[in-house]
Every structure is written in structure tokens, then in C-alpha cells.
Amino acid sequence: MNLQTIFTKVKDHLLKQNRKCFEEGEGERCMYRQGELSCAVGVLIPDEVYHSKMEHQPVDILLEENKGFKDLFEFESYDMITSIDCQKVELLKELQEIHDEDYVWDWEIQLKKLAKEFDLDW
DSSP, rough: OOOHHHHHHHHHHHHHSSSOBOOTTOOOOOOOOETTTTTTGGOOOOOOOOOOGGGTTTTTHHHHHHHHHHHHTOOSSTOOOOHHHHHHHHHHHHHHHHHHHHHHGGGGHHHHHHHHEEEEEE
8 A cells, every 4th residue: 555545545534434433431542443433544454454452552563563464555675664664654653643632623634734744635
């Protein structure tokens, strides 16, 4: 998956879903999947790769510990040292942060800023 594909898929998903994916109860922690909902990164995880043990892990840890997930992003280097690989990881982290930290009504604004920052099409 290239940067534009990642961004477009997540942007379209978040703006359509229009609500956070989180574990209800004390703390309300964001989750990759919860019922029919998924977060910015969760929407990128195919059913055959997803496991509940992924929950509450930062995306960079998922990439280190889950080869099936990491393979989706077609990294140029296994240890993610090339600049495009670093950009993919940074984009995933930024998308995760928008979902987890920003208000839903701010998502479109934040996603537009992110698109500009990464020189991506809206």
C-alpha cells in the first residue's frame, strides 16, 4: 500500500463512520476494532490478520510484531529504514492519533492538514 492509498482508505472510512472506535467503560480506550466499528488503523487490518491481542498496541509495535500486518504496506526494507518506509509508519501513527486524540467533528480539518503535510490528494 502506498501513502495515498493508505490515506484515502482511512479518510473515507473515518468520515463515513463518523464516530470513534473505543472500548466503553472506565478509561474508554481506543481500539482497532469494536463490533462493527474500526479505527484509522483497524480499517487497514484484514480479518485474516486481525487478532484481539493487537488491541491497545501502538501501530509501530504492531508492525514490529505482526508480519502479516507489516506485509500489507510493502515496505522497501524489512527493518523500515528507507525514507518512504518511515513516511508510511509516520502516516499510520498520525492517522491513529487523529482517531484517538481529536474530536470527531475535527477529523476532516485534521485530515486535510495531514494530506497537505504529506503532499497527498484529498
